[in-house]
Amino acid sequence: MSEETVWLEGAISVEAALQGNCRKVSAVYVQQADGRRWDKRLARLRRLTDEAGVPLQLVDESFIAARVTGQSHGGVVAAVGPRRFVTLTELIAGRERPFVVMLDGIEDPFNFGQALRSLYAAGADGVVVRPRNWFTAAGVVARASAGVSEMMPIAIAETAEAAAEFFRQAGLQIAATSNQQAISLYEANLRVPLFLLLGGEKRGITRSFLAQADLILQIPYDQPYFQHSLGVVASAAIVAFEVRRQRAYG
Numbered sequence: 001m002s003e004e005t006v007w008l009e010g011a012i013s014v015e016a017a018l019q020g021n022c023r024k025v026s027a028v029y030v031q032q033a034d035g036r037r038w039d040k041r042l043a044r045l046r047r048l049t050d051e052a053g054v055p056l057q058l059v060d061e062s063f064i065a066a067r068v069t070g071q072s073h074g075g076v077v078a079a080v081g082p083r084r085f086v087t088l089t090e091l092i093a094g095r096e097r098p099f100v101v102m103l104d105g106i107e108d109p110f111n112f113g114q115a116l117r118s119l120y121a122a123g124a125d126g127v128v129v130r131p132r133n134w135f136t137a138a139g140v141v142a143r144a145s146a147g148v149s150e151m152m153p154i155a156i157a158e159t160a161e162a163a164a165e166f167f168r169q170a171g172l173q174i175a176a177t178s179n180q181q182a183i184s185l186y187e188a189n190l191r192v193p194l195f196l197l198l199g200g201e202k203r204g205i206t207r208s209f210l211a212q213a214d215l216i217l218q219i220p221y222d223q224p225y226f227q228h229s230l231g232v233v234a235s236a237a238i239v240a241f242e243v244r245r246q247r248a249y250g
Contacts, residue, residue: 016147024081031075091126113144122240167195175215182218
């Protein structure tokens, strides 16, 4: 394998990579095992690999162990190439009311992957990241996101401000979360075309970005004395599903 080879671990991640078409899958490897529990998994993997023209090989435990970082692989790994990113234009092309989220400054790959999972489940059209991002830890992110990282359209922008300017010119409103000069998430109109910035656990969102945002959203709490910010995983889920609720039922 070349030095650019990335190893994805677990059937969910591998199946997502085969279906997501965002990177080349060179081969899939399955640990040989006795028992019927492998029948359905092998049948599904064989169908997907056959459809994608990817070889599937049965290997021993030592082959798998030498290529994994955790214990949740379930005896399935895949050798894949670098991720292919889309353009900012492609994230919104053909969409009447696009909903795009930028995940910026997230310090933990598990949090990044879990935030992606929530955004995908809620129907976000795509995600923007900076050039330095957690896709260098593709195996961890794929597991944390339940394979979503291999399915979600992802684009790159140098800065949050650059992404916001691009989407503003394309007709999207610019939104961010904060507890300063904000309106309740549940009072805001989220049915409009929307670009949302979610900041990381430590740095948060800069004042300069908040100053140019069209919407500053606050997630209301039921405990008046709790003033701490929610983590990015919770914030992503709450905001994204409110966007979905408003657009589907509002």
